[in-house]
Amino acid sequence: MVTKEDILNFMRQESYRPLSYHELRDLWEIGPDEESRFMKVLGRLEKEGEIIKTRKNKYGLPHMMNSVRGVIRLNQRGYGILLPDEPGQPEIFVYGKNLNGAMHEDKVMVRIMERAV
Known part of the structure; x- marks a missing residue:
């Protein structure tokens, strides 16, 4: 399963550009049985201010936005x-x-x- 650290490390890469939930899910090949947990991890990162979601529903690090x-x-x-x-x-x-x-x-x-x- 993808962890908070995995997501943050991925987003810290210089080549990263903001991606939607569906793009991230597909990129990490998250199956239906893991989707709920993945959604919770993203939500927790957003709530903690580690990542933000734009008005276009794309996720990225605060300094990128x-x-x-x-x-x-x-x-x-x-x-x-x-x-x-x-x-x-x-x-x-x-x-x-x-x-x-x-x-x-x-x-x-x-x-x-x-x-x-």
């Missing part, structure tokens, strides 16, 4: 600062209109819309 996982700190002025989980990464400013209901100290995933120059 311009996304960063971390803890959001809210300011009284209405904006937030994301403290990335990955050490050495810069803090990320999040406009109040883009907080989508996040609360102070929530664990969140943000998509980078534009980078400071």
